[in-house]
Amino acid sequence: MEITVAQKKKKLQMIANRNGVSLSTVYRIQRGDGSQRNPKFQTVKQELRLLEEHREGIPGAPVMMVTENALSSHALEFYEQMKHLCMERKIELVLTLEKSVKDDLRRRCFAGIITLTPISVPDEIPVVYLNRRSPSGRESSVCVDGMMNWTKMLIHLKRHGAKRVGIFHGVSQRNVQYYLTAGIMSGEVLLNLAGLPSDPELVCPVTLSPETHAEGLKQAADYFCSLKKLPDTLLVNSDFYIPKMSRRFQEHGIRVPEDLLIAGVHSYLQSVPSASHPTAYTLMEEYHEMESCPCICGVHCFHEMTEAALDLLLEKINRADSIPRQVCFSLKIQDYRFEKGEMKNETPK
Amino acid sequence: MEITVAQKKKKLQMIANRNGVSLSTVYRIQRGDGSQRNPKFQTVKQELRLLEEHREGIPGAPVMMVTENALSSHALEFYEQMKHLCMERKIELVLTLEKSVKDDLRRRCFAGIITLTPISVPDEIPVVYLNRRSPSGRESSVCVDGMMNWTKMLIHLKRHGAKRVGIFHGVSQRNVQYYLTAGIMSGEVLLNLAGLPSDPELVCPVTLSPETHAEGLKQAADYFCSLKKLPDTLLVNSDFYIPKMSRRFQEHGIRVPEDLLIAGVHSYLQSVPSASHPTAYTLMEEYHEMESCPCICGVHCFHEMTEAALDLLLEKINRADSIPRQVCFSLKIQDYRFEKGEMKNETPK
Numbered sequence: 001m002e003i004t005v006a007q008k009k010k011k012l013q014m015i016a017n018r019n020g021v022s023l024s025t026v027y028r029i030q031r032g033d034g035s036q037r038n039p040k041f042q043t044v045k046q047e048l049r050l051l052e053e054h055r056e057g058i059p060g061a062p063v064m065m066v067t068e069n070a071l072s073s074h075a076l077e078f079y080e081q082m083k084h085l086c087m088e089r090k091i092e093l094v095l096t097l098e099k100s101v102k103d104d105l106r107r108r109c110f111a112g113i114i115t116l117t118p119i120s121v122p123d124e125i126p127v128v129y130l131n132r133r134s135p136s137g138r139e140s141s142v143c144v145d146g147m148m149n150w151t152k153m154l155i156h157l158k159r160h161g162a163k164r165v166g167i168f169h170g171v172s173q174r175n176v177q178y179y180l181t182a183g184i185m186s187g188e189v190l191l192n193l194a195g196l197p198s199d200p201e202l203v204c205p206v207t208l209s210p211e212t213h214a215e216g217l218k219q220a221a222d223y224f225c226s227l228k229k230l231p232d233t234l235l236v237n238s239d240f241y242i243p244k245m246s247r248r249f250q251e252h253g254i255r256v257p258e259d260l261l262i263a264g265v266h267s268y269l270q271s272v273p274s275a276s277h278p279t280a281y282t283l284m285e286e287y288h289e290m291e292s293c294p295c296i297c298g299v300h301c302f303h304e305m306t307e308a309a310l311d312l313l314l315e316k317i318n319r320a321d322s323i324p325r326q327v328c329f330s331l332k333i334q335d336y337r338f339e340k341g342e343m344k345n346e347t348p349k
Numbered sequence: 350m351e352i353t354v355a356q357k358k359k360k361l362q363m364i365a366n367r368n369g370v371s372l373s374t375v376y377r378i379q380r381g382d383g384s385q386r387n388p389k390f391q392t393v394k395q396e397l398r399l400l401e402e403h404r405e406g407i408p409g410a411p412v413m414m415v416t417e418n419a420l421s422s423h424a425l426e427f428y429e430q431m432k433h434l435c436m437e438r439k440i441e442l443v444l445t446l447e448k449s450v451k452d453d454l455r456r457r458c459f460a461g462i463i464t465l466t467p468i469s470v471p472d473e474i475p476v477v478y479l480n481r482r483s484p485s486g487r488e489s490s491v492c493v494d495g496m497m498n499w500t501k502m503l504i505h506l507k508r509h510g511a512k513r514v515g516i517f518h519g520v521s522q523r524n525v526q527y528y529l530t531a532g533i534m535s536g537e538v539l540l541n542l543a544g545l546p547s548d549p550e551l552v553c554p555v556t557l558s559p560e561t562h563a564e565g566l567k568q569a570a571d572y573f574c575s576l577k578k579l580p581d582t583l584l585v586n587s588d589f590y591i592p593k594m595s596r597r598f599q600e601h602g603i604r605v606p607e608d609l610l611i612a613g614v615h616s617y618l619q620s621v622p623s624a625s626h627p628t629a630y631t632l633m634e635e636y637h638e639m640e641s642c643p644c645i646c647g648v649h650c651f652h653e654m655t656e657a658a659l660d661l662l663l664e665k666i667n668r669a670d671s672i673p674r675q676v677c678f679s680l681k682i683q684d685y686r687f688e689k690g691e692m693k694n695e696t697p698k
Binding site for chain 2: 151
């Protein structure tokens, strides 16, 4: 496709704006007589070169991906996905820890930022949140919606024959952090939506903290055993909880899944790559333990989430007036580990 | 773009599936010797004709749009938007009331459904919810997110100088209906996110019902006047509330916006077309009254919401395995009516 002179000029102006130089500097660099001492010389030159390649809508400057200072396994997974996407589309990607964002922005020009953690950067830099909501509602985000996902899981369990479902969430669901990562959850609305009994005792009140995690999981199992009537199914916040809870149930003489089927939302582990970070190894061990537990699992759509975040960022880079939006992908429900149990199984839709 | 024989066959198979006829029937109709007595003859023939026009990814069968049995002004607005979009893309659109869905589906083949109201149709028909969440999390939806929108409004008001913001919501925020249309709202999380005082008395406990609407609005105004210290700003659920509340405040000797600035999320009215439906006229009157109230207003992105819903439906029609998602557009904030007041005004970002 041929581009007009006006379109070309507009593109050069965008390169100038992005790099904080004048349009005439861009023209000079294009003609080959720009000063190499100009700190923006290399980036402008690269952008111009990419412009010649007719990379419609693809920025010349790199995209920054920001993660928490302590790299988590899910951050690694999102980064792996993003790396592949950017490679395919010939976009340069730079991984940065939260603490280095400011320094990196001083050193180099970035077309935009995808962040897994709250950051504060100048308004003119396009930002998209990944795996969490924008704290101000002013940036687009790709995130998880707890209500949507739990409803989908509950309806799936009901189709599977569940009649009395216990819920163990484990985290305080009405604080700002929880809202930003998973949205706000209401147990009663949830059970009503799924058309399941919403007896208050079916929702376990135990909350977990990193220190009391192992103990809290036992307490939660004890709680359900103390009910007059055991639920037939348990939906828990993370499949991570399942090995320890299953063991505790077995100590109570309750067989999983024969007496009690457990379903959980998958942690970010399965997809941990052959990562070099020590955390990944620790988690990998727990994951192998989890592998042997028959359960129904909701799995996050890492690939689709990452792709949507990159698309939203490119849209924002190319059209400053694009309207921020929040995109939540629903879980894929997998029974694959459940097949190892004795109960019959249908392929979920 | 040339398509291969295999691709062509796949497309013909899709036409066959959509119309519930065999592939050989489709071939017969294509050759021109299908029986015109076959009830699907016309639709298959139309789909074949459109296939020849290389309308990549555009279904031949019409899209159905379903609204509540009592047509509301927002339904009219969404329909107007959808009509224009479908006209541009040469997609046939059929407007159906909820009560007629079953009959219409029996009479004719539809490529997919966009619905403003909960419906129950066979699993194989692609469905996208517009302006509400999917009740099962299994279909994509384009909807409003109360938390995101209110946070954006509050942060905007804070930038405007608001220090003590009162909140009047008026609807029970933790029932299934509210969740499906606006998500779940938490006043405390909201005020915390915006970094505003979250004094419980700032949230007005009055709830409205259609019968007590006018009375409830007065009660809400009275409530804020009864506080020891009046808020400097009020954020209310709908700009519809503003004329009646303003009048009541004036009766209390409080000037709007000089003593108390009111902000609200815009109702669906401004965009009511020159509609023939009587409801539209009634609302138009109330709208003119609203016009004269200076306020800050969050406006829904009808056009973008409608376009996103159609895109999600087309994706589902063309790729049955596409992952359902929930897309929430944020509000555009407008101070245009506020300009008529005496306070200074900035263009919001």
